[in-house]
Amino acid sequence: MTELTPTYRSHAQTRLIWALCIASVVVYINLYTVQGMLPSIAEHFDVSGAQATLVLSVTSFTLAFSLLFYAVLSDRIGRLAPIVVSLWLLAASNVLLIFAQTFDELVWVRLLQGALLAAVPAISMAYFKEQLAPSFMLKAAAVYIMANSMGGITGRIFGGLMAQNLSWQTSMGLVFLVTLMGVALVTYLLPRKEIKPAVIKQKVSLLCKIKQDFDGFIFHFSDPQMRLAYIVGGLAFMMMVNQFSFIQLHIMAEPYGLSRFNATLIFLCYSSGTFASYLSAKWILRYGSLPLFRVALCLMLCGTLLTLVDTLVAIVISFLITACGFFLTHSCCNSFVAMRATSHRAKATSLYLCCYYLGASLGGPYLMLFWHKAEWNGVVVGSMSLLALLLVAIWRLGIHQQSTEALISED
Structure with missing residues (x-):
C-alpha cells in the first residue's frame, strides 16, 4: 500500500470529497435536465409527450446496467481513471446533442450518455471507503448524497428555465459549457495519488x-x-x-x-x-x-x-x-x-x-x-x-x- 504523510492524506481526503460531490452534481444535472424540458423536446422534435419521456427512461436504463461494468473495471484498473475518462467523454457527448436533427438521434445519444453517467455513482462509495479514514467515511457519504439531491434539483429547474427561454441548440450548448467547467474542476481536485488495497498478484486467465x-x-x-x-x-x-x-x-x-x-x-x-x-x-x-x-x-x-x-x-x-x-x-x-x-x-x-x-x-x-x-x-x-x-x-x-x-x- 502506498505510504502517504498524515498532512498530505488529510488534504487529499478533503479534495476527494469535494471532487466526487461536484462530479455527482455534474452527473445529475446531465441526467435530469431533460426532465424539465420534455414539453420542449416533444415540440422541437415533433413527437408526442409520451415519446419524449424516452430520453429520460433510456438513459436511466443504460445507466443501471453500466454500473455493473464500471464496478468490474474499477476493481481491475483503479477508481481514478474510469471517473476522469467518463466525465470528459460525457462533456464531449453534449456536443452531439447540439447537432441532433431527429428524435432517433437524440435517443441514441442519451443511450450513450447513460453509459457514461454511470461511472461516478458506481465508483464513488468504494473510492471513499478505500481512500478515507473511518472518521471521514459517514460524513463523506452524507455530503455525497446531499450533492446528488442538489444535482437533481438544479438539473430539473435548469431544464425548465432553458425550455421556457432558449432554443434547443442554445440550451444544449449551455449544458455543454456547464458540464465542461464542472469536469475541469473535478479533474483538478481529484488527488493524483490513489491508495490501492494490497492484492496478491497472480497470473490468471481471462x-x-x-x-x-x-x-x-x-x-x-x-x-x-x-x-x-x-x-x-x-x-x-x-x-x-x-x-x-x-x-x-x-x-x-x-x-x-x-x-x-x-x-x-x-x-x-x-x-x-x-x-x-x-x-x-x-x-x-x-x-x-x-x-x-x-x-x-x-x-x-x-x-x-x-x-x-x-x-x-x-x-x-x-x-x-x-x-x-x-x-x-x-x-x-x-x-x-x-x-x-x-x-x-x-x-x-x-x-x-x-x-x-x-x-x-x-x-x-x-x-x-x-x-x-x-x-x-x-x-x-x-x-x-x-x-x-x-x-x-x-x-x-x-x-x-x-x-x-x-x-x-x-x-
Missing part, C-alpha cells in the same frame, strides 16, 4: 477473471442483509421519483392550472432531502440505520397520504416530507452497503445502484396504470402498495440484524 467478477456479484447478492438493502433502495426510488413526475401532471391540470415551468418548481421540495442527507451521518452514528429506515418509511407514508388533502399548500408540504424520508432512506442504504462490504466494494455499491435505477425505470409504467385509472388518487393507491412492500423489507432486515447480534453475543 475466463478466471470473469469468474472472479461474477463471484463478487454473487457474494454480495447472496448476503440477505445486502439483498434487503438493495430492495429497500429500489422500492423507495421506484415510488418517490415517479411521484414527482405524476404530480406535475396533476398540478398543471385544473383547478391549479400551473404553467410548465411553475410545475417544475415542485422539485424544490428535494431541498428537504438535501438537508436530511447532510444530517444523516450524525443520525446513523447515534441511532443506527434500522431505526432511521423506520422513521423514513413513516415520513414517506405521511407525505403520500397528505397529498389527498389536494390543496397546493398540502401538496408542497407533503412532497417536502416525502423527499426527506426518501433521501434519509437512500443515505442509510448507501452507508449500510459501503460499510458492510469488506471486499468487491465497487460491485456492492453498483448492485445497489442498479436496483435503485431499475426501480425508477419500472416505477413509471407501474404507477402509470394507476394514473390512467384514477389519476393522482390512483397514484397514491399504487404508492401505498410499494410502501407496504417496503415495510416488509425493513421488517425482514430487522430480523436478520437481530439474529446477527444474537450470534455475536453468544460468541
